[in-house]
Amino acid sequence: MKLIAGVDIGNSTTEVCIGSVGEDGSFRFLSSASRITTGTKGTLPNVHGIKAALEEAMSAIGMPLEKLDLVRLNEAAPVIGDTAMETITETIITESSMIGHNPSTPAGAGEAVGRLLFIENMDRGMQNTPYILVASSQFSYEEVAAKLNQYEERLDIRGLILQADEAVLVENRLNKKIPIVDEVRHIDKVPEEKLAAIEVALPGTSIRMLSNPYGIATLLGLDADETRAVTPIAKSLIGKRSAVVIRTPNGNIKENILPAGEIVFHGQQELSINIDRGADEIMDRLAEAGEIRDIDGQPNTNVGNMLTRIRTSMADVAESENHDVRITDILAVDTLAPVEISGALAGETCMEKAVGIAAMVKTAHLPMQKIAERLEQDLHIRAVVAGVEAVMASLGAMTTPGTKLPLAILDMGGGSTDAAVLEPDGRVRTTHQAGAGELVTMLIQTELGLKSRTTAEQIKKYPMGKVESLFHLRLENGAMQFFEESIDPRYYGHVVLLAPDEMLRIEEDIPMERILEVRRDAKRKVFVRNAIRALRQVAPEHDLRSIPNVVLVGGSAEDFEIPEMLMQALSEYRIVCGRGNIRGTEGPRNAVATGLLLSYIGSTQEG
Template identity: 75%
Template sequence: MILAGVDIGNSTTEVCVASVDQNGQLEFLSSAAKVTTGTKGTVANVHGIKAALAEAMSKVGMGIHQLDLIRLNEAAPVIGDTAMETITETIITESSMIGHNPSTPAGAGQAVGQLLFIEHIHQAQPGIPYIVAASSEHPYEEVAALLNQYESSLQVEGLILQADEAVLVENRIHKKIPIIDEVRKITAVPEGKLAAIEVALSGQSIRMLSNPYGIATLLQLNAEETRLVTPIAKSLIGKRSAVVIKTPNGNVQENVLPAGEIYIQGDKNQTINVDEGAEKILEALQNAGQVWDISGQPNTNVGNMFSKIKTSMSEVSGENNQQIRVTDILAVDTLAPVAISGALAGETCMEKAVGIAAMVKTQQLPMQQIAEQLREELHTEVKVAGVEAIMASLGAMTTPGTELPLAILDMGGGSTDAAVLNQDGSVNITHQAGAGELVTMLIQTELGLNARSTAELIKRYPLAKVESLFHLRLENGEMQFFDESIDPRLFGHVILLTEDRFIRIDEEIPMEKIVQVRKEAKRKVFVTNAIRALGKVAVDHQIKNIGNVVLVGGSAEDFEIPEMLMEELANYRIVCGRGNIRGSEGPRNAVATGLVMSYVGEQK
């Protein structure tokens, strides 16, 4: 007979086709993978399943109609709608600061002076240092001419422009001063107030105004005032240029936002506020023991997130919201760019946030619907055959060099599964929320990317910087030279090194920062989840009792995640590495292979 194992993942649907003779001898014939269509565990998956089956059967010169049996994994839908809840916010009133990263500030250094609109420059008094502000109504020629006219009689220390004209003005003035441009709400700048301005050299970031004591030095603040400007200094870290304005009645606050409470129903019920951060949330989850359901405080951000998850799953399964249960979450501390209240140039500040991935209780109903739909369309026997983690363990056993007891980590797009297959045949399994999709979201959030597809590519591929038309610098510092010219459109840009081409990242973000955010996101999700999962399935919940771990699933193909896990698990004296399913498939196809193998075991 000819049978197929089908593994429906969050991102990819994988197929393994095999034949079994009358003596129960198993022969693997082919495999294939296609993008999962629809949400994992829903009828929309059927289209992707049929495409993967057709490809796998065509490799051995056969059609789908020649299949005698299709075995599906018991797919637990994992909601990757990982809410990003900001838990701090910088609020600045009465125009206390301007600080952003225009691409073309001009000049360099710091200056302190009284704010003065350029139309009032004839009212200025000699001997008083000024920082002049000019709206876009005043063209750069006029601004430069006025500054040159009053150069000998007035003490102009710096310039703030509404238009993107800093370099044009600098090229025309005799006295070189720091100039900031692209300040949209320039009319809200409070004239007459004392201000400190700073522009960093190209390739550097400001130093004085991103330091509370630097602000205190320039604006002559006392200890209490210095404490109040700390949130301003924090919000200016990494900026190329900035202005801080001393407003006696100004108010600077760093508020903690009520993101809401998470209610964990388990052996021991737990309540935890999102404000307390990811570590405390995961601690509460562990203290709850066996978890039956997780929900959020009504009418809060996190409450709305859980409500949306349950509503979307009720639409999938046909059950009402009360019957849908969230059985696991992964919380991750991160930073999210948030618009600063009271800022004048559309500035954002990296504020504390918590990302949460949630997993819905496995339901047989959606999988049975998929099986029935396939049975109807293909006229073939279809069976929902096994839990993912157990099937992955069986598939992982085909990796050369493995032996029982064997632990596996199956890292996919939406969930991280772990299992320990013992010598007596017993299996301990766990199925946890959070994997590749959460990493993508963290990268997009922390880098402030517009497109999720860009974050996905950053997660998958290493980076380089095109430094000339004939060479680029790799993220590890190595240089790569070319005989033929690189596309001139890539010059000076950070690019992604995919298998067949270079992809330019349009956002102007330093390569080093992208690398740092990418690695940190992977550690937060995969290393945290791996330790959490292995701790649940290990004997006596002691990770040190596990001898070896095989990494399977899509994320095991990543160019750096396996190495991160190897380094971490080496601390527990665990042998860890990528699986090589059937000695030929790499870390892919473990569940599909296990579904085929389990059929033979059942027959015996």
């Protein structure tokens, strides 16, 4: 009896399937396992994850790793995702020329314009001059309130800027109510004697003057050129409840403009397109170029630098020269990205149009052979690179109950979307395209401005709810879920992710409706678009209506909403679509690893 292992190295997970082949040619599936992929897909660090998955699968049948006779690996093309921004003007502020701020706990309401004056210098203030006072955290809220009350008759105090998060505490102790903005971390950068405007909106509303460049111009007396320069600040303050903008006429404003740049497709036709044109036109131009040999970008531009970065990082992990690395496919997706405003007092950002790109990267020598050689050295077991990913996934998908030829599969993983059509006469058409789960995670993290990629990954995977009392939460679909025992008070008022057996609190203060919109939009942009693109590529005469049924496999097919999105999108082409159930036990996972074993049986029988 021989023990054979099929190993599928994915961008996110490495899956293994173990089978036995008897002397009479009989075959049995014995076990399977899955581990997180170590390193970039298709590179030598993958070996650690492969060995861990093999050990787990072999231990499940009570046998040591040394009993394996053969390891069969899939061919793996690495996929690297990154973002390319549309043209962005970065305003570099050398003397705090314009500063925007958007704290979440202001006090009071209204607008105020005046000269900045530090609270310790109030005795220098002049009558008949409007002032906005500035107080660092070394002054307690009692001291700040006492000072303002003491000077309210002598000075014209219009507003207050605080470093500490104490606006409400100060306001409660003032005789004369004024708008107060707090949480200005870098208060030492505030230039005294300069003209400033602050605005605080009523609860439930947002500011109107300081989120409008012409409003800032009205309050601070700006000319047309200065108004243009404050546009990024006005954009960053849209939807905020409070803000402060400071003018220093002698400030030196420098603009560093890095153009978005053009993508150049080297295919059957050599075509180019500026990334400013957006994802739809980029993908249309890619299709016009025909079969792609390579893709690069205009030098010294956003997209040129990004594609160079991808090429260089792949050359490093593959130990190749840059010219040996080719980008053979991309998926472009429109998105928004937060861009930090240089010189801001509290790290303010404004949302700029961006294009997210997943790139399919190939080297002159696919590094899978090196992985096979390293496995043979480490395990003393024969290892071979055995099959194209999409073909192997198709063979594995055929073990799903209720399927028959002709059969189309969509293998949706972390980095790529593979499609294949198997005809009854044995012919196979395949395609391997960039863009899948990792690009969705990147879009969610970018558009929501999340600090943690882990949070973005969790948002992609789990449904949400908002804890509205200690005994119930409102689910994302509007339904209420009640609990017999009290919910942990730490979750009260927060959006939570409903992971199996636990709630995961989202730390950022983002409305549930916004998270839901971004999550669904990202999945549609990536998975629905890529699925139709891939299936059209492999369909007879590129006609989707010629495909009768599609089996969804891969890690992303386990998602709680992606299969339903695809079923809806493909129903207009009268395609039956659903999750696979590999070998009737594995769900949509393990298709490639299973196919690697089935292809071994077929090759030995043919031999």
